Amino acid sequence: MDRLTLVRRPQVGFLVAFASLALMLATPVAAQVKAGDFITPENESKVKDLVSPGVYYKVQRGMTMTIVPTERIDWPPPYKDATEKYSSQVRLSKDHRTVVGYVAGQPFPLIDANDPDAATKVVWNNVFRPITSDDYDLRYFDCDTVYTGYKKPFFEVAYGQLGHYAGYNLVGRTEVEPIPVDPDFKNTNRLWLFLLGPELAPEDARGTSLLRYRYADPNHGDDTWDWTTGSRRLRRLNEAINSSATGTQTFDPDHYSGFNPKTEEYNYKFLGEKEMLATVDAEHSPEQRCPTDGGASACPERWQMRHMYIVTAEPRRDFNNAEALESKSVIYMDSEMWFEPYVDTYDRRGELFRNHLSWLAYRDRPVPDAKIAIYPFKREYVVGVSSTDVQSASVTMCYLPGLETPERECWYINMGAVDKAFFTTEAMVKMSEVGHM
Amino acid sequence: MFTPRMAVNVGVALAIAFFIGSPRAYMLGLDGSISQGSDALYAVDRDGREVKIAQTGIAGPDWDVLEDLGMPSMASDGTVVFGAAREWNHRLRWSIFVADPDSGSIFRVAWPTPSEGGPALDMVADPRPQQTSDGGIVFVAHEFSGDDGLFKLAHGKLTRLVRTGERLPDGRMVRVISFGSVRPESQGGVAFLGYLEPGGQAEIMVSETAGITVLALQDKQLPSGEHFRSFGLPSATVTADGPLVAFTARTDRGAGLFTFAQGTLRKELSQSASCGLGPIDYLSPASPGLSDHGALAVLGRCSGTMGIFLVKRGTAELVVNADRATDDGTRFDRLGDPVFSEGTLFFGALTVDGATSFFNIFDGKITEFVPTVMPKRYIADRGSPNRHTIEVVSVSINQHGQMAYLGSP
Numbered sequence A: 001m002d003r004l005t006l007v008r009r010p011q012v013g014f015l016v017a018f019a020s021l022a023l024m025l026a027t028p029v030a031a032q033v034k035a036g037d038f039i040t041p042e043n044e045s046k047v048k049d050l051v052s053p054g055v056y057y058k059v060q061r062g063m064t065m066t067i068v069p070t071e072r073i074d075w076p077p078p079y080k081d082a083t084e085k086y087s088s089q090v091r092l093s094k095d096h097r098t099v100v101g102y103v104a105g106q107p108f109p110l111i112d113a114n115d116p117d118a119a120t121k122v123v124w125n126n127v128f129r130p131i132t133s134d135d136y137d138l139r140y141f142d143c144d145t146v147y148t149g150y151k152k153p154f155f156e157v158a159y160g161q162l163g164h165y166a167g168y169n170l171v172g173r174t175e176v177e178p179i180p181v182d183p184d185f186k187n188t189n190r191l192w193l194f195l196l197g198p199e200l201a202p203e204d205a206r207g208t209s210l211l212r213y214r215y216a217d218p219n220h221g222d223d224t225w226d227w228t229t230g231s232r233r234l235r236r237l238n239e240a241i242n243s244s245a246t247g248t249q250t251f252d253p254d255h256y257s258g259f260n261p262k263t264e265e266y267n268y269k270f271l272g273e274k275e276m277l278a279t280v281d282a283e284h285s286p287e288q289r290c291p292t293d294g295g296a297s298a299c300p301e302r303w304q305m306r307h308m309y310i311v312t313a314e315p316r317r318d319f320n321n322a323e324a325l326e327s328k329s330v331i332y333m334d335s336e337m338w339f340e341p342y343v344d345t346y347d348r349r350g351e352l353f354r355n356h357l358s359w360l361a362y363r364d365r366p367v368p369d370a371k372i373a374i375y376p377f378k379r380e381y382v383v384g385v386s387s388t389d390v391q392s393a394s395v396t397m398c399y400l401p402g403l404e405t406p407e408r409e410c411w412y413i414n415m416g417a418v419d420k421a422f423f424t425t426e427a428m429v430k431m432s433e434v435g436h437m
Numbered sequence B: 001m002f003t004p005r006m007a008v009n010v011g012v013a014l015a016i017a018f019f020i021g022s023p024r025a026y027m028l029g030l031d032g033s034i035s036q037g038s039d040a041l042y043a044v045d046r047d048g049r050e051v052k053i054a055q056t057g058i059a060g061p062d063w064d065v066l067e068d069l070g071m072p073s074m075a076s077d078g079t080v081v082f083g084a085a086r087e088w089n090h091r092l093r094w095s096i097f098v099a100d101p102d103s104g105s106i107f108r109v110a111w112p113t114p115s116e117g118g119p120a121l122d123m124v125a126d127p128r129p130q131q132t133s134d135g136g137i138v139f140v141a142h143e144f145s146g147d148d149g150l151f152k153l154a155h156g157k158l159t160r161l162v163r164t165g166e167r168l169p170d171g172r173m174v175r176v177i178s179f180g181s182v183r184p185e186s187q188g189g190v191a192f193l194g195y196l197e198p199g200g201q202a203e204i205m206v207s208e209t210a211g212i213t214v215l216a217l218q219d220k221q222l223p224s225g226e227h228f229r230s231f232g233l234p235s236a237t238v239t240a241d242g243p244l245v246a247f248t249a250r251t252d253r254g255a256g257l258f259t260f261a262q263g264t265l266r267k268e269l270s271q272s273a274s275c276g277l278g279p280i281d282y283l284s285p286a287s288p289g290l291s292d293h294g295a296l297a298v299l300g301r302c303s304g305t306m307g308i309f310l311v312k313r314g315t316a317e318l319v320v321n322a323d324r325a326t327d328d329g330t331r332f333d334r335l336g337d338p339v340f341s342e343g344t345l346f347f348g349a350l351t352v353d354g355a356t357s358f359f360n361i362f363d364g365k366i367t368e369f370v371p372t373v374m375p376k377r378y379i380a381d382r383g384s385p386n387r388h389t390i391e392v393v394s395v396s397i398n399q400h401g402q403m404a405y406l407g408s409p
Helices: A002-026 A044-050 A053-060 A077-089 A118-127 A184-188 A239-243 A425-434 B004-020
Strands: A065-067 A135-147 A158-169 A190-201 A209-215 A223-228 A233-236 A266-278 A301-315 A328-334 A342-346 A352-363 A379-389 A394-399 A411-413 B040-044 B050-055 B080-088 B091-100 B105-108 B137-143 B148-154 B157-163 B173-177 B190-197 B200-207 B211-217 B228-231 B235-239 B242-251 B254-261 B264-270 B280-283 B296-302 B305-312 B315-321 B332-335 B339-341 B344-351 B356-362 B365-368 B403-407
Touching (some): A044 A053, A053 A352, A077 B173, A118 A266, A118 A301, A223 A239, A223 A425, A266 A328, B040 B080, B050 B080, B091 B137, B148 B173, B148 B190, B157 B173, B190 B211, B200 B242, B211 B254, B254 B280, B264 B305
Parallel strands (some): A065 A301
Antiparallel strands (some): A135 A394, A135 A411, A223 A233, B091 B105, B137 B148, B148 B157, B190 B200, B235 B242, B242 B254, B296 B305
16 A cells, blocks of 8 residues: 555646646636735635646735736837847757757747747747846845745744846847857857855855856756855856755755756646736835745735746656756746746656746836936846745745845846856856955 | 969868867857757759858858858759858858859858948848849848848849838838848749838838838738738749749738738638648748749648648648658658748658658658768768768758758768
């Protein structure tokens, strides 16, 4: 009996997960909510079919929502222009896993649910998404790690503060020279560069940093290095570690900013499209700590009905991704903003594991009193992110800009604020050893 | 006698030898290659042999190292027109080249410079040059003025056929010319995808003699009452009745295949049309196959089965089924978009064993296409140690069945 249970459990888990998703997609798109509704755990059933299982978990535990009317989100004009100009020549490669002929903008602006490659195209649109096409530098942000629960008092298990969350894209550049491709791409094949760190708090982790390179070659996995305080040395990491959260916090690098692992290491399946709730034009920046769920989210915040594409990503365990921690990620992609407001991951038993949730603001500057990062058009900013381990109720909630950091402007997008020299192991070590930028 | 020509040849040979050992020989494109990753451009010469024309990481005809190779176009006379990028002033900029696979010659195409009265072009992306029937070349390029233009180069003269910002007779403005969408036909017309303001996305035809014609426009109401939502890439040819343009489009009632000829827009196929197995539920947005006789072929899905369909009088005949095996037992995993050459239908495909090949259909029989003399092992032969891959979406084929394509070196 025990043996039978052990053998059958993973299948049951998968079945339950798929059945609930299928049920969710089959649900008629009837508006269970209307503008002006305020969602709390007392009336959470209203949104059960309008959010992912992971987001619903958070609502049940006190994350409140103010429902507002749906709003149109436009892309930054340079990105839109590049899409109209270049997308018609983009194709999936012969193995239908990567793109051919990409220059800039969105590679596949027309998603047809009947296209057998719809899921792969959605994911490539996410790779070259409009939110940060050239470079970005998120300076000073902070995160709380807490246990969530309805009306649970805020008790900080850990507090973290970081100096940079920065990236530089070598391909698909639309606003900062070199446009559209950095010539270095042809020499190094690097698609993008990313640096997180140095950690400024807590003191025992001060200096910890992570550097990651993504390559265009579908068979070249990401290169990742970290610098940690204890060893005071640079380490190259196994690629699979990027799917694991380390330390007290619950974020894994593969789910920073939504779904972020090496694209070709996953198989994608298009589950459907559906009207669902998301925060795409947050009221608050900086975000505010949620008083009703133990500080595990940003609330109350504005949520609106959005048209979403739903895609699953399963690691190609038999080919190039045997070690990824999760069995699958379910990506909920906003069809207009082209950023995933949330991603749920499932463990290897097929049970809901983690929810990654982003709150985004739509404005011409990251904060109302910005002095530098001011744009002639509105763009999206991620102003809050949470990673929730639904199996332990542990949550890391990050505020961008931070609640307790000296820098309030925070986001510098497509301004040339960072260049390639910023993303080297040497620069990371220097930055980490002195503990600041 | 050591002639100046010999000196140039020796110089080129030395330059190639010098750069062959360069680490740049391992550069990659966004091409998903499974080899070392460099791109190479191949064509088939008149004897049916495969010839490597160019390779990234190796010096091109101007001794500059080619950093990237664009999609080739095989002209009717067997020459290959293609774009290639070189690094210039810390930026990648593209040029147009013409190669003759028979003689092995390759040269960069030149046109009048701004000081000679020509436009100031800033070629930031693959111009996707296409040869026209009169020996000219049409391509799209960005100008330093900030606009994009569709150009025709013929007899040393560069003519701008249309540019962004240009006004149509009805007052609308051409806002965008979509790169990679240009398809010339043999009477001088060029079909392309663009955006008008006001109006949105549009299928457009331009020629030096007839000016600009809008073939189909986003949100325009069709006689059936439906409205265009978005457009696929056009194909263009000239039949006995004159120029014919074909394209797929999505309307508020689903996808369809449309043609434009003699001033009339016709819907050739609806998404709900029967295709033998049931209704069609998907049509590819790539250029449909279009023969000189007006025959149409399109990649689509019929009741969940991917296939290539011949379109006749509003119905679709399934001629290649993704689940079907060829006579030699090859089974397809994914099918590419079809192209016609002299009435024969060609298509690229990924087979279930992971190889990519090019196939043709003749008398209902599907055969792996191998140029006449070339031993099969030279093109993507699965068992050969000298195998190179073919990027099937890059294959260009002329009416004589000659091909040019990108692949691994």
